[in-house]
Amino acid sequence: MEVREKILRIASVLLNVEPTELTIEDGKIYVVKEPSRSISLRRIAGLVHWNPNSLNVEGDVSLYSTKTFHIQLLRLLHLMTRLIPQEPMVSLLMQHLLRLI
Numbered sequence: 001m002e003v004r005e006k007i008l009r010i011a012s013v014l015l016n017v018e019p020t021e022l023t024i025e026d027g028k029i030y031v032v033k034e035p036s037r038s039i040s041l042r043r044i045a046g047l048v049h050w051n052p053n054s055l056n057v058e059g060d061v062s063l064y065s066t067k068t069f070h071i072q073l074l075r076l077l078h079l080m081t082r083l084i085p086q087e088p089m090v091s092l093l094m095q096h097l098l099r100l101i
Helices: 003-015 041-050 071-083 088-100
Strands: 022-025 028-031 034-040
Touching (some): 003 022, 003 041, 034 041
Antiparallel strands (some): 028 034
16 A cells, blocks of 8 residues: 555544545645644654554555566666656656656
């Protein structure tokens, strides 16, 4: 599960709404239809770190995530950018994958 999804799941319990009703902006999680209802990312991180059992959230509440990728795919994309450098989609995909490393 992505960290963003975990944050929204935790905030949804604390704000009593569905995760789909929330958005993250400027260091806070807001209820889309009621922006006055919000909680800071700092508050969520503090609760997760200092008192995770108080959250009453099922499943993993850690705020970390691990990504893996296959080096063969990265090599293929690198080769494609050398063979078809003018193709913007290949270039864009390569840039995105390099940000994940």
